[in-house]
Amino acid sequence: MATASQSLGKQALHKLRSSFWGVLSFSIIAFYAFLAVFAYALAPDDSPYANQMHLSIHSQPPGFTVDMIEVPNATNQESHFFSWWNGSNNENLEIPFAEVEMRDGTVFYRPYDVDDALMPFEPLQWKNVDGLDLVSFRESYTSQKTFLLGTDKYGRDLLSRMLIGARVSISIGFIAVLISLLIGIPLGAIAGYYGGKIDAAIMWIINVTWSIPTLLMVIAISIALGKGFFTVFIAVGLTMWVEVARVVRGQVIVAKEYQYVTAARALGFKNWRIIYRHILPNVLAPVIVISAANFAAAILIESGLSFLGLGAQPPIPSWGSMIKDHYQYIILDKAYLAIVPGVAIMTLVMAFMLFGNALRDALDVKSSS
Known part of the structure; x- marks a missing residue:
């Protein structure tokens, strides 16, 4: 039995590897998962939730480059090992500028979006720049920053927000599916194996839950438990278990009549062992x-x-909330602000659907190899 099972597993893996769409979809999923895990290590803005705002450079196009004055943060703390996962709290304050000069040892700068004729230079009162000339100041406290995907309406780096948003979407899917399996598999197995009144009671719960529109139930659970990141996990997971339970129930009803189950009963195995081990x-x-x-x-x-x-509340980046914040920009010649997260959602969802189809074909023992 173990050899046959192993052979079937190898055959399914071979089918999956030989499927173009299966390999492509798995590669896309793995790519997004890699981005989600190492989001802060890859993001240009590794502050928590990539929430460093520069209102003066909001809604800039992809590839936008600007000069920055980096103001040292007096409350900076040493970076710790988990900064790659939680983000760094020791980010310097960044000020986009168009021009900078030094007068009598005092630094003056002109903000990026301010016309010289309308606003004079303003001093930066830093004690640690005394004695520096303009060249040394530029080398030590200024840099040039490029926003590969541009900036959003708050001047935040769109690429960084997209990377952190990938973590939100992947984690939501993973936890929601895990919750649905933890609830759906036991209930479906119990209903299918025991039948009778137990099956009727569980099916009544399934049918009642099934009859409620998914989005409406999620909204109701979110309102009841309060808005928040972890509430979405629970709400989405609690709406998906019914599909799992119905599938498991149907499979168990058929499987419990097989000879190996009859043999297990004849050997005196307990019902829970027959269900979970056989x-x-x-x-x-x-x-x-x-x-x-x-x-x-x-x-x-x-x-x-x-x-x-x-869903996830600000400042947590979510692809859905990013579309909400920028969908009106579609008619303002800056449609990419909504299109970029929309394409990411479409690509990831399509990858999972294609991978599911490839898995279905690979696990079908009746299909030709």
């Missing part, structure tokens, strides 16, 4: 496929909730 391992293939589809659905639901203001 039946479930043989019916998980469709559950894996539906989990891939649920992963994509969770990302879409989270994006919709964030667009409605019920």
Whole structure:
């Protein structure tokens, strides 16, 4: 039995590797997962939630470059090991400027968006720049910064926000699918194996839950538990378990009549052991496929909730909230502010759907190799 199972596993893996769309979709998913895990290490703005604002350079196009004065933060703390995961709290204050000069040992600068004729230079009162000439000051306290995807309406780096947003979407999908499996698999297995009144009671709960529109239920749970990042995990997960439970129930009803289950009963094994050691391992293939589809659905639901203001709350970046903040820019010749997160959502969701289809074909033992 172990050899046959291993052979079937190798055959499924071979089918998956030979599928162009399966390999492509898996590569896209792995790429987004890599970005999500190492988001702060890759992001140009590694402050928490990439929330460093520069209102003077808001809504700038991709590739925008500007000179920055970096003001040392007096409350800076040493970087710690987990900065690559949580972000760095010791970011210097950055001031975009158009021109800078030094008069009598005092630094004067002109902000980026201020006309010289309208506003005179303003001094920066720093004790640590005394004795520096203009060249030394530029070398020590100024830099040139490029925003590869431009800036949003608050002047934040759009690329950094997109990277942190990938972590939100991936984590939402993962936790929501995990919750749906933890609830759906046990309930579906119990209903399918025992049948009778237990099956009727569980099916009644499933049908009632199924009859409620998904988005409406998520909104209700979000309102009841309060808006927040972790509330979305629970809300989305609690709406997806019914699909898992129905699939598992149907598979268990068929599987419990197989001879190996009858043999296990004859040997005196307890019901819970028969379910979890003999039946479930043989019916998980469709559950894996539906989990891939649920992963994509969770990302879409989270994006919709964030667009409605019920998902991840500011300043946490979410692709859905980024579309909400910038969808009006579509008619203002800056459509990329909404298109970039929209394309990211579309690409990731499509990758999960294609990967689910590839898994379905690979796990189908009746298909030709």
